[in-house]
Amino acid sequence: xxxxxxxxxxxxxxxxxxxxxxxxxxxxxxxxxxxxxxxxxxxxxxxxxxxxxxxxxxxxxxxxxxxxxxxxxxxxxxxxxxxxxxxxxxxxxxxxxxxxxxxxxxxxxxxxxxxxxxxxxxxxxxxxxxxxxxxxxxxxxxxxxxxxxxxxxxxxxxxxxxxxxxxxxxxxxxxxxxxxxxxxxxxxxxxxxxxxxxxxxxxxxxxxxxxxxxxxxxxxxxxxxxxxxxxxxxxxxxxxxxxxxxxxxxxxxxxxxxxxxxxxxxxxxxxxxxxxxxxxxxxxxxxxxxxxxxxxxxxxxxxxxxxxxxxxxxxxxxxxxxxxxxxxxxxxxxxxxxxxxxxxxxxxxxxxxxxxxxxxxxxxxxxxxxxxxxxxxxxxxxxxxxxxxxxxxxxxxxxxxxxxxxxxxxxxxxxxxxxxxxxxxxxxxxx
Amino acid sequence: xxxxxxxxxxxxxxxxxxxxxxxxxxxxxxxxxxxxxxxxxxxxxxxxxxxxxxxxxxxxxxxxxxxxxxxxxxxxxxxxxxxxxxxxxxxxxxxxxxxxxxxxxxxxxxxxxxxxxxxxxxxxxxxxxxxxxxxxxxxxxxxxxxxxxxxxxxxxxxxxxxxxxxxxxxxxxxxxxxxxxxxxxxxxxxxxxxxxxxxxxxxxxxxxxxxxxxxxxxxxxxxxxxxxxxxxxxxxxxxxxxxxxxxxxxxxxxxxxxxxxxxxxxxxxxxxxxxxxxxxxxxxxxxxxxxxxxxxxxxxxxxxxxxxxxxxxxxxxxxxxxxxxxxxxxxxxxxxxxxxxxxxxxxxxxxxxxxxxxxxxxxxxxxxxxxxxxxxxxxxxxxxxxxxxxxxxxxxxxxxxxxxxxxxxxxxx
Numbered sequence: 001x002x003x004x005x006x007x008x009x010x011x012x013x014x015x016x017x018x019x020x021x022x023x024x025x026x027x028x029x030x031x032x033x034x035x036x037x038x039x040x041x042x043x044x045x046x047x048x049x050x051x052x053x054x055x056x057x058x059x060x061x062x063x064x065x066x067x068x069x070x071x072x073x074x075x076x077x078x079x080x081x082x083x084x085x086x087x088x089x090x091x092x093x094x095x096x097x098x099x100x101x102x103x104x105x106x107x108x109x110x111x112x113x114x115x116x117x118x119x120x121x122x123x124x125x126x127x128x129x130x131x132x133x134x135x136x137x138x139x140x141x142x143x144x145x146x147x148x149x150x151x152x153x154x155x156x157x158x159x160x161x162x163x164x165x166x167x168x169x170x171x172x173x174x175x176x177x178x179x180x181x182x183x184x185x186x187x188x189x190x191x192x193x194x195x196x197x198x199x200x201x202x203x204x205x206x207x208x209x210x211x212x213x214x215x216x217x218x219x220x221x222x223x224x225x226x227x228x229x230x231x232x233x234x235x236x237x238x239x240x241x242x243x244x245x246x247x248x249x250x251x252x253x254x255x256x257x258x259x260x261x262x263x264x265x266x267x268x269x270x271x272x273x274x275x276x277x278x279x280x281x282x283x284x285x286x287x288x289x290x291x292x293x294x295x296x297x298x299x300x301x302x303x304x305x306x307x308x309x310x311x312x313x314x315x316x317x318x319x320x321x322x323x324x325x326x327x328x329x330x331x332x333x334x335x336x337x338x339x340x341x342x343x344x345x346x347x348x349x350x351x352x353x354x355x356x357x358x359x360x361x362x363x364x365x366x367x368x369x370x371x372x373x374x375x376x377x378x379x380x381x382x383x384x385x386x387x388x389x390x391x392x393x394x395x396x397x398x399x400x401x402x403x404x405x406x407x408x409x410x411x412x413x414x415x416x417x418x419x420x421x422x423x424x425x426x427x428x429x430x431x
Numbered sequence: 432x433x434x435x436x437x438x439x440x441x442x443x444x445x446x447x448x449x450x451x452x453x454x455x456x457x458x459x460x461x462x463x464x465x466x467x468x469x470x471x472x473x474x475x476x477x478x479x480x481x482x483x484x485x486x487x488x489x490x491x492x493x494x495x496x497x498x499x500x501x502x503x504x505x506x507x508x509x510x511x512x513x514x515x516x517x518x519x520x521x522x523x524x525x526x527x528x529x530x531x532x533x534x535x536x537x538x539x540x541x542x543x544x545x546x547x548x549x550x551x552x553x554x555x556x557x558x559x560x561x562x563x564x565x566x567x568x569x570x571x572x573x574x575x576x577x578x579x580x581x582x583x584x585x586x587x588x589x590x591x592x593x594x595x596x597x598x599x600x601x602x603x604x605x606x607x608x609x610x611x612x613x614x615x616x617x618x619x620x621x622x623x624x625x626x627x628x629x630x631x632x633x634x635x636x637x638x639x640x641x642x643x644x645x646x647x648x649x650x651x652x653x654x655x656x657x658x659x660x661x662x663x664x665x666x667x668x669x670x671x672x673x674x675x676x677x678x679x680x681x682x683x684x685x686x687x688x689x690x691x692x693x694x695x696x697x698x699x700x701x702x703x704x705x706x707x708x709x710x711x712x713x714x715x716x717x718x719x720x721x722x723x724x725x726x727x728x729x730x731x732x733x734x735x736x737x738x739x740x741x742x743x744x745x746x747x748x749x750x751x752x753x754x755x756x757x758x759x760x761x762x763x764x765x766x767x768x769x770x771x772x773x774x775x776x777x778x779x780x781x782x783x784x785x786x787x788x789x790x791x792x793x794x795x796x797x798x799x800x801x802x803x804x805x806x807x808x809x810x811x812x813x814x815x816x817x818x819x820x821x822x823x824x825x826x827x828x829x830x831x832x833x834x835x836x837x838x839x840x841x842x843x844x
Contacts, residue, residue: 009640011491011538015531017502018524024455046453047781078702086712089703094771096778115778142711146718149738152670156566261559294500306552309560329560361501368503368522375454378785431564 020367023401025394026380028210031220033228035204040384042377043215048116050213051378052223054130055385057237058108058201060176061320066185068197069103071143075194076101076110078139080128085139088125097122105177106319107389108201116214120222127226133198135191148186155183158257158431159329162264165253166428170270170323172245177318203234208388212381244321252427254335260431263335267342267425268325273317275390278415280403282315285415288362289313289349290326292369296345297326305341307334319389324419335429346425349416353409366404370397433790433806436627437798440634442643443615447794447803448630449622451787457523457623458788461533462795464618465611466513467588468651468729476554476590477599479510481607483550485517490539495532502528510588513728514799520788523624527633533619534637537612542604554596558589566669567839577661577835578677578732582654613644618798622791654679654730661835668842671718672745675837676752677734678828683726683800689812690824691733695722696772697764697821699735706735709755715740716748728800733828745838753831760825763818776813 028040060069077099079088092099095118100111110130114122154160164180171178209227211219247270272279283291290297290313297311311328330338374380374397387396435449467478485508486495499506504521519529562568571587579585590596619638621630657679681687699706699722710716717737725731739748783789790806797805827833 009636011531011535014498015525015527017528018522020503020522020524044453045785047785049778049781049785086703086708089701090771093701093703093775094767096774096776098778113778113782115781138712142715142718145740146738149671149718149741153566156668156670158564261564262556292500293505294496302553303549306549307556309553309557329556329564331556331559361497364503365500365505368500368505371455371503371522372505372520375456375787376785 017364019364020371023370023374023397025374025397026377027394028384033204033209033224035228035230035233037204037207037209037227039209039211039220039223040381040388041215041220042210042212042381042384045213045377048214050112050114050116050119050211050215050219051381052112052114053210053381053385054110055208055210055389056108056202057106057206058197059104059106060179061106061242062201062237062240063176063197065188065193066179066181067189068193069108071103071189072194072197072202073101073103073108073110074143075135075140076129076133078134078136078143080132080134082128083125084134084136088129091125092122095122099126109385116219119219123222123226130202130227131232135194135198137191140191140194144186144189148183151181151183158260158262158264159327161255162266162428162430163327165255165430166266166268166325166426169251169253169426169428170245170247170268171321172243172247175242175244177321178245200234201237204230204232205234205236210381210385212377215377247426250424250426254429255431257431260332262329263332263429263431264327264329265335265339265342266325266327266428267339268323269425270321270323271315271419273319273322273390274315274396275392276322279315279317280400281407281411282415282419283400284362284366284404284407285349285412285420286313286315286324287366288354288358288412289345289420292362292365294361294365296348297328297342300345301328301330301338301341305334305337307331307338307341317390329431332431339427339429343422346416346420346422349420350413352413354412355409359407359409359412363404367401370401433784433794435794435803435806437803438631440614440639442639442641443613444634444638444641445618445798446630446634447618447620447798448625448627449620449787449790449794450625450627451623451790454623454787455523456520456787457526457529457621457625458518458520458791459526459529459533460516460518460620460622460788460791460795461537462618462620462799463515463517463611464616464647464799465515466511467586468512468583469611469649470583470586472583472586473595474599474603475586475595476588477603477607478515479588479590480550480554480596480599481604482508482510482515482517483554484542484546484604485536485540487542487546487550489536489541492532492535495536498528499532504529512584512588514796516792516795518788518792526621526625526629530633530637534641537614537617537638538641540608540612542601544601547599547601547604551596551599554589555593558593558596562587562589566667567673570673570675570837570839573663573665573837574675574677574732574734574835577663577837578679579654581652582729583651584654584727584729610644610647614638614641615643616647618795620791620795620798622787622794651729657833657835659832662838663836664838664840666840666842669839671741671841672739673839674737674739674745674749674752675734675839676749677732677835678830678833680724680731680733680828682730683728686820687824687827688724688726688731690816690820691828692724692726693769693772693776693813693816694821694825695724695733696775697768698722698759700772700775705759706752706755710737710748710751714751716743716751745840749836756829760822760829764821766818769816769818769821773813773816777810780810
């Protein structure tokens, strides 16, 4: 089967590589609507399409009761008084527009995708749903019922249960970052609770807008017209404090499920968010360990041992905290063997300096990923969203580039010793 | 309008180039015209396992991903019933690395017992993760098996069972490679910050010397017309009852496909859709309902899946669904309703063209099904659908004898 050479072509010689030395990142134009809402504009798309994202300080962090954030966001897809659920969705469909709503850890977001040519009528429909959604009791009942059924499915999946147990072990089950849903949460959900949550947090004073795509003056004028008024000023959300679990002491827990084919493994610990001065360098260390397909964890546990379909590690960042997590699903019979290998890889990072060949590869890979992740206004806007809520700007990405290109093997080893010590890791397995 | 150029090498490799100088990246997509429909009933799941083996190195390259990552790139692949599609995305300045990698594995894949054993294990874990270890995970196996009696669509791409995956030998690998992984059975699309001249010379340099394979004569059996309804009852440890109804329909190139694709949107795409409004909202029979087409190259399926409200009798809910479908097939839908789904389609097309990799993948697939130009003209096929078409095709598809039903009951402990 193998053929070494093909005519004069010497296939054993690798084509010369060019290095990605620097990035040209599209900068946002920063504007304000007359009512003070900051607007970040990323334009230059060839297609006549627009994405508008309204971001509110209305994540789980601000909840009085669980589910308020995610359900208040979700119910924005069910219309307003002037355009109740059916009319709202029917008209959006008619104009080929679509919306997404998401309640996250710190913020909630409402995203609109539309062609430029239909944007005026679409924004007219969307205005009311952003400012005062209807939350019809019957719609709420349907959405709740469907979500409950989905949650029942999740509660049977080892990966969901492992994620739940893991975040609880870090932050505590009462903490907004530590609580994953349970069926009982739906018992305390009320329409009034959602309406008051929306009223308090979905206001102009608590809103930012990121606009991307093919953006001209017309788009900005429409935003001013529908969202620039003083009619929904409200007040900025105040940051409440939450009691956070002291999870410094290591927790090791295994919940076996009879008849399960796989065990879900989660290993990690509480760390910090992306504003920490060591975060960018640590992201390089994380990439080496488990942040890409060629990572040490993937090479060992999938590509050498065949224990899993996939294994990844990551640094999760929230406004008020962050953590490190390794996740994988492995055959039940190799559960302990896989865990041992995970720790072996962590120790190896602590004990041995990374050689230059591997570091060089990771540098190039990360630069290539950045280039890809910043290709075009939609992607830059998405990346920017992950910065501005920490009061960071595009400059942050340039300093990330510096960290990628200048970190040394000694520094990597130092960081691995400081943060990736197996003896400090929580270890949760389910299944 | 997506602009592209097209040429064919002497060995039969078709090459398409889609220049876009606004991105610093290049996307390289290779589609091989082979999928699980090319397998035999005793050896299923092989096309997909083979996809895994394609990353295990070739004569001059020990590991596929390592040099690509070193070039700042990333790759992945997927297999379905019709095709196996590989793609690389990397900084345009390193385009040649992708040519080197892709051509070497097309020319001389290097698989030994060890790499076969390893990827066999990985695929078995993939099988467990996606099909065995979650509620309703086996439903795709059940649907395929009930709908198709003769055609190879009767098994899912992952394979019928673990035993098939466990049984493959090195000899299977060699034969499969020789037959299907040849330039005349592949389509290469290069997109991004590249030029036609550059791609032409790189294609000649790296792929030009790969010998053509024998022409592939597919002898895929034709699925006979279903003449009576089929039913299957399952009781399993799942949290709630689910209903699956599926109907035979046309292939990806047929008028029937374009009409029924729009019909699936009218019926069950989003909260403004007919079935959602009637069966979820008004009658409270289902908590959710979905409709979609499989869009396969040979005749496919129109699938409706729904989860019943706890406590609702499944047969009663099914009766209401059948009534809605019967009424739909008898009543002309409103012109506005049709315009609506066409507008949605237009918007989906524009958004899908934003990404260079999507454009490259779409071009490869359209070229495979007969005309790369569909990337610009397919929308016209949707626009040409009339109210009368909807009526006629719905009547053809939603016939009781053309329907299979799976009643998936939760085990009441």
